[in-house]
Amino acid sequence: MITIYLDSASGGQHSLRVATGQSLMRAICDASDASDAGVDCIAADCGGVLSCATCHVVIADDWAPRLRPASTDELAMLAMTAEPASAGSRLSCQVQLDAGLDGLRLRLPACQY
Numbered sequence: 001m002i003t004i005y006l007d008s009a010s011g012g013q014h015s016l017r018v019a020t021g022q023s024l025m026r027a028i029c030d031a032s033d034a035s036d037a038g039v040d041c042i043a044a045d046c047g048g049v050l051s052c053a054t055c056h057v058v059i060a061d062d063w064a065p066r067l068r069p070a071s072t073d074e075l076a077m078l079a080m081t082a083e084p085a086s087a088g089s090r091l092s093c094q095v096q097l098d099a100g101l102d103g104l105r106l107r108l109p110a111c112q113y
């Protein structure tokens with residue numbers, strides 16, 4: 001388990017304990033499904049097969065270089081996000097959580113569609 005820090009689109013700040021070995025998208029979806037977590041939902045319409053760009057997140061500046069680089073396909077999909085992609089933008093279904101990401105900070109964009 002690791003801790004990630006999420007700023008939601010509605011302004012809430014959350015500290016989430018999440019399992020490694022899964023995508024960042026899955027971890028956020030599971031947290032948003034928890035009835036008392038108060039975490040904004042992430043759309044993730046395609047379920048993580050890199051065909052929707054609705055799992056867009058923005059990784060904090062000091063964390064972005066520590067992630068594996070985005071693939072060519074992910075970069076292409078980042079051109080289709082509802083909120084224009086910025087330097088820290090990633091598709092959360094393509095970010096695999098491991099122990100090295102303990103303390104990861106990110107925010108959800110204002111819109112996913």
Ligand code: FES
Nearest residue numbers: 046048050053093
């Ligand atoms: S969930 Fe569709 S691209 Fe990530």
